[in-house]
Amino acid sequence: MEQRRTVYMDHAATTPVRQEVVEAMLPYFSERFGNPSSLYALAREAKEAVEEARGRVAAAIGGRPEEVFFTSGGTESDNWAVKGVAAALRKRGDHIITSAIEHHAVLHPCEALEKQGYRVTYLPVDEFGRVDPGAVEDAVTDRTILVSVMAANNEIGTVQPVAEIGRIAHDHGVLFHTDAVQAIGAYPVDVDGMGADLLALSAHKFGGPKGTGALYIRRGTRVATFMDGGAQEQGRRAGTENVPGIVGLGRAIELAVGEMPRSSARIAAMRDRMIRGILDAIPDTRLNGHPTERLPNNVNVAFRYVEGESILLLLDSLGIAASTGSACTSASLEPSHVLTACGLPPEHAHGSLRLTLGPGNTGDDAEYVLTVLPGVIERLRQMSPLGGR
């Protein structure tokens, strides 16, 4: 009998919660269940745990604890940054600069603001998915209030020159937000080095729980309150804190950042072996994203004459979990906005496969995928109405 393997290679969509993180969280569901705002020992214990986690997040990104605000995840953090700056600086300006390949958590808030009368410039990217910092400079006007460019792209893994973009924004007195959801744990993230006034992160992308994230807000940055209610999070994001989630976020970011130098190097070597193996073994294939400026865990390749969804179905039947693009868009049959912005022709964009590696993946996992993938693509091409071989 064939032994069924399970290979999870969709870490850009989400990651398993690490055992150490689960253990750190557990007491805060039950015996340490206090509301941090209450006034007794049980509450103080919860409050202290939240503040300890805040310190860990701050340390991981080079910020101060009072600049870290807990949220319900990357989507909320991005929404808060974009809409919060837009609302707070409405009198000063109405223009926002972002890129065409942002996550929908940035793009859709920008589109919502356009309906309210703001103007948004969606910067193009080159064929590798890079934003040209010079284009940021050219787009700035005296009405510009915010530049928002992601640190690294979730689909193609391209890493952006954010330090340069942040410097340009500041030279013009404009705030800079970066969606660093994919960057945490992949390479060093430092809010000062990146020139970030705002930075979004999400626990479930680096071994923490879903539904927990943070927004870094540099001291003195004007951002409207996101949730009105109680006085939590310095009165800027009301709602009883998700104490177990916050504790999990703190532990996960500490582990991910601490282990990064070794784990990133190992994962990048596996990534490179997979990219080479796929391009060598399968004809009419190209790499999506940047050849070198890319996340250590991202493999994204386009196969001509096949549909990405069909690849996923066959891979799933072989126990391999992968993705065509971002999990948020894969329910639609539109070619991904990221691949389209990179100028990929539709026949390539439709046949793209994203494999994102994680600390749990082994060399055997990589070999297994490299062994079965050529047959999968060959089979689909033989059945393909799109032509091919």
Ligand SMILES: *Cc1c(COP(=O)(O)O)cnc(C)c1O
């Ligand atoms: C996953 C992701 C988000 C959304 O984060 P959630 O915590 O899932 O809401 C935002 N931006 C990027 C780049 C992501 O990969």
